[in-house]
Amino acid sequence: MIIKNMLSNFKRYRFLMFQLIQRDFKVKYKRSVLGVFWSILQPVLMMTVMAVVFSQMFKFSVPGVNYLVYLMTGIIMFNYFSEATTNAMTSVVYNFTLMNKIYIPKYIFPIAKCLFVGINFLLTLIPWFAIILLSHVGLGEISCPLSIWYILLPYIFVCFFMFTLGIGMIVACISVFLRDMFYIFGILLTIWNYLTPVFYSLEIIPESIRWLFKCNPLYLFLTGVRSIVLFGQRPSLTQMGLMGIEGLACLAIGLLIFKKKQDKFIYYV
Numbered sequence: 001m002i003i004k005n006m007l008s009n010f011k012r013y014r015f016l017m018f019q020l021i022q023r024d025f026k027v028k029y030k031r032s033v034l035g036v037f038w039s040i041l042q043p044v045l046m047m048t049v050m051a052v053v054f055s056q057m058f059k060f061s062v063p064g065v066n067y068l069v070y071l072m073t074g075i076i077m078f079n080y081f082s083e084a085t086t087n088a089m090t091s092v093v094y095n096f097t098l099m100n101k102i103y104i105p106k107y108i109f110p111i112a113k114c115l116f117v118g119i120n121f122l123l124t125l126i127p128w129f130a131i132i133l134l135s136h137v138g139l140g141e142i143s144c145p146l147s148i149w150y151i152l153l154p155y156i157f158v159c160f161f162m163f164t165l166g167i168g169m170i171v172a173c174i175s176v177f178l179r180d181m182f183y184i185f186g187i188l189l190t191i192w193n194y195l196t197p198v199f200y201s202l203e204i205i206p207e208s209i210r211w212l213f214k215c216n217p218l219y220l221f222l223t224g225v226r227s228i229v230l231f232g233q234r235p236s237l238t239q240m241g242l243m244g245i246e247g248l249a250c251l252a253i254g255l256l257i258f259k260k261k262q263d264k265f266i267y268y269v
Contacts, residue, residue, distance in 0.1 A: 086186075
């Protein structure tokens with residue numbers, strides 16, 4: 001019922017949603033010479049730096065796979081999660097003047113932020129696919145297989161979006177009542193980053209505590225995407241089901257918390 005009402009309001013306020021996303025684009029790329037091209041260039045530059053640091057200086061590698069693709073997959077997915085949830089967290093507080101003037105469903109703001117970052121995420125897939133294709137002409141020691149299972153990527157990304165939006169709504173709600181969340185969440189994201197196999201393989205983790213890293217909800221999405229692009233294999237049906245359950249459950253929890261607390265936002269923002 002909650003999700004049905006959200007979809008109804010999403011349709012009713014789609015113009016406002018478009019305006020919020022358009023505003024974010026203008027603010028982010030204002031006076032930028034390269035503009036939206038930075039969304040494509042940034043992950044490539046970050047991957048290059050991290051590849052040099054971890055593969056050359058610290059001698060990180062993942063046996064049997066193309067490390068550049070392995071690394072960039074982790075970078076673009078965790079960067080989306082980090083940026084989307086951080087922007088969603090501040091979205092309600094930073095739009096309090098608009099909330100005071102007219103009635104707007106409060107969850108419009110975190111949704112708009114996650115969609116805005118999601119558009120940038122889609123742009124980062126361009127260099128990601130380019131690097132996968134370049135692996136067939138000598139970029140990296142091992143090429144990445146191209147298989148029919150790429151058709152499952154949209155499903156995984158949609159589940160990942162739902163999970164991210166759910167977390168974004170939870171932290172957005174908390175930050176209204178506890179502004180310290182702006183600082184706490186940054187620390188939590190740093191810890192979360194190191195607990196997520198973005199640049200390393202779980203094989204280097206002692207087997208006795210490896211289960212703890214597998215409990216990381218981001219591990220499921222990363223593993224699913226990497227199974228497809230690095231090995232040309234379909235994630236198991238159990239994995240695919242868990243991704244859907246994880247995404248829907250997190251979104252439902254975020255909506256429930258948001259709906260329960262949103263009427264009190266006006267007294268705190």
